[in-house]
Amino acid sequence: MRKHITGYSNPTVKYLRSLRDKKHRKRAGQFLVEGLRLLEDARASGRVPRTLVMAEGREHALLGQLEADVIASGGEVIATAPDILSKITGKDNPQSVAGVFDEWDTALTTLDRKAAPIWLVAQALRDPGNLGTMLRTCDAVGAGGLILIDDCADPFSAEAVRASMGAIFTVGLAQARWEEFLPWLRGGSKEHGGQLVAASLRDAVPYREATYAAPCFILVGNESQGLPADYELACDLRVTMPMRGRADSLNAAVAGAVLAYEVLAGLEE
């Protein structure tokens, strides 16, 4: 059964709107996903929203199925005016539907490093678009997922979720301090604890001549500072990529992807 909401000042509207803010997301442990396409990606991955908010008068076959799933799983379906949905999402031209999901556990212990040959690791990644792009790259190269080290953008922000093109629902995700990550990485089996690789200018091997080993963890640093020196030195392998221009850096998500595709090819040789 749908619940109809007509007022801007309805407490549910206020709550949903508050999920645009990281502080409120963390307090609630929930996040908002906008658009039928992302909600379908979630459903294909077995994730059904707790609450579905639909703009009235925008019927769609897939939406009917989604609504049925939400109700079957004990969730709530809310129908409201398009301009209230606009108020919730903060978009002038909102999608016709949004869903509220519980955030999930992103502890390192939820990851199985043997599940995939490649992992991306980002340190202090501040841009949610870069974060989402890296999740999407994980999907493309068949990586196990993305591990966020230190203070990164929130992977459950609308921008990160959107940039992930749904990969947030399909690839692994963990958040950890460096002091937790390194012991976790080194705590694996002797043969395959994991190879930690960073792009670096420090005693580095050309990235196309390096020998990569699975599971290979590709470490990318903060957008403006790069990696701290001691993080770089803790890596098993430092590789260098050609820099032919005036600057000596790439966008973080781009650097991670170029390396990930090289590692993918290297592991398959």
Next chain:
Amino acid sequence: MRKHITGYSNPTVKYLRSLRDKKHRKRAGQFLVEGLRLLEDARASGRVPRTLVMAEGREHALLGQLEADVIASGGEVIATAPDILSKITGKDNPQSVAGVFDEWDTALTTLDRKAAPIWLVAQALRDPGNLGTMLRTCDAVGAGGLILIDDCADPFSAEAVRASMGAIFTVGLAQARWEEFLPWLRGGSKEHGGQLVAASLRDAVPYREATYAAPCFILVGNESQGLPADYELACDLRVTMPMRGRADSLNAAVAGAVLAYEVLAGLEE
């Protein structure tokens, strides 16, 4: 000599503020660049702002040099309160300085295709962050520049300029319709008109097994639609990249960069 501006409603403040809007940028033929770092990149590339706007009380040695250059080239220097600069840039924590530059000619005829072995070409690229990231990738791989086909984001927007990390000032930039681009490309010399390469799923060669030839033009399509079929078919080479996940696409700037690094390696073998 510095001109001091104290009022929000000053016409110069209004004009500078209007440059945040694409329509006004195109009418004025000018754009605004925020931050000392980007302004220094511009200066290193021989581009001096027409107008320099500085927040009062934020002295800096490099800023003094920049100010001198602006005055020497007949430009104007404006000193104002930090909150007026904030109003101009629309940022809560504005940079302490911004500069107004004339947009430059981005006709295809301004490019010398023999100047570089690699070029990036983006079709209907809508995200200014992706656009700036591609300019930055051009710098990194030593590409001649970025050619924007059909309706793309504005390369002179604040977001594109920022994402380019200064590469907007150092790499080539052209804007053209497909109907202009293709004859220009094919109008080169018989041997080296240019090889047009697209990532594709259509009768494509694995991207690491393909033979690339300079000047190689790497064509990337719109973020959500990809390339139109006839654009793909007009390419000299269609290459395929591994897609191991649920989705069959990468972020546009990421796809361009992975291909560009492969072409760079291929051309050097």
